[in-house]
Amino acid sequence: MIFIRKLKAVTISLFLFFTMMSVSFAQSSHAIKINSQEVNLSKPIVEKESRIYVPIRIVVDEFGATVEWKKDTKETIIQMNSGDQITFKLNDVSVLLNGEKYYMDAPTIIENNHIYIPVRHLTEFLHANFQYDVNTKQMNVSTIPLHTIIAGETVQSISEQYGITIEQLKVRNNLQSDELFINDKLKVVIPSIMLSKLAQNFSxxxxxxxxxxxxxxxxxxxxxxxxxxxxxxxxxxxxxxxxxxxxxxxxxxxxxxxxxxxxxxxxxxxxxxxxxxxxxxxxxxxxxxxxxxxxxxxxxxxxxxxxxxxxxxxxxxxxx
Missing domain, CATH: 1.10.10.2520 (Cell wall hydrolase SleB, domain 1)
Structure with missing residues (x-):
């Protein structure tokens, strides 16, 4: 069993500069609520090729995560409060989730010297549910608490409770066996990038x-x-x-x-x-x-x- 440590929320103001020229995309009229509260982002939401992007700074301003920009490798590293570490490069669809490589269905982009990421992927990384109203262009993000294990629970009962498979639960939490420990916490939101990879036994x-x-x-x-x-x-x-x-x-x-x-x-x-x-x-x-x-x-x-x-x-x- 891999013990999941609680990480203290640290809010860091971070402004990312790049030497490359920014490509301009259409700014949208979308609105976003996080846990039912309207959020005014410091940078506008962007729409590109029918996908909605939000600035990566949202994870700092609204979720207390930390972000590091590595100039030598041109990588952005996000340390989530859930314990997840997300690493990605600009204009790339590949992403490292806790060191394991996956692929998003759209790349990160740069707009006005800031990195943007598809909102659906970002919310899944934040252990949250995402809903979108196409008529009002309203986005609703609801964070999901980590599951605290109680006496008598099993990987099967927990996976059934959240509508996920045992394999998904074990892979998401790096569980090496079915053994669980009371009061340990488990991630129960499975990012879509993991679902596509788990669908078939392909490397x-x-x-x-x-x-x-x-x-x-x-x-x-x-x-x-x-x-x-x-x-x-x-x-x-x-x-x-x-x-x-x-x-x-x-x-x-x-x-x-x-x-x-x-x-x-x-x-x-x-x-x-x-x-x-x-x-x-x-x-x-x-x-x-x-x-x-x-x-x-x-x-x-x-x-x-x-x-x-x-x-x-x-x-x-x-x-x-």
């Missing part, structure tokens, strides 16, 4: 590798086409005629040009390609049975033309 490296090949082969294709490319990889993994791992399928001889040329190692997967990879690994399949894809305007191969067409999406034809 961080496999998720990132699949996102890379999706980005390399279909980065400019419609989102459905990106999912379809990921489907082809996983369809091969599940087909006895091909290797049975994501890595071995992608790096099989003479199959995918980015893997063969080494380009794949240099690619930084986009937020959309990571989201597509997560959906693929969670079971979404838009090209059932497809084992190949090609651009019919570029490739005139008789091999591809002899295959049964499953679907055409954007510039790619998917066949089996």
């Amino acid at each position: 961080e490296e496999e998720i990132e590798l699949l996102a890379k090949i999706i980005s390399a082969e279909a980065g400019y294709e419609p989102y459905e086409g990106q999912i379809a490319v990921g489907n082809v990889i996983l369809n091969r993994v599940n087909d006895s005629r091909f290797p049975n791992t994501i890595k071995d399928v992608i790096y099989a001889p003479n199959q995918f040009t980015p893997a063969r040329t080494g380009k794949l190692e240099t690619i930084q997967p986009s937020a959309q390609s990571i989201k597509a990879a997560q959906e693929v690994l969670s079971g979404k399949n838009v090209v059932e049975g497809a084992l190949y894809f090609f651009n019919p305007k570029v490739s005139k191969s008789g091999f591809f033309n002899s295959k049964e067409v499953v679907k055409e999406i954007g510039g790619h034809r998917f066949v089996k």
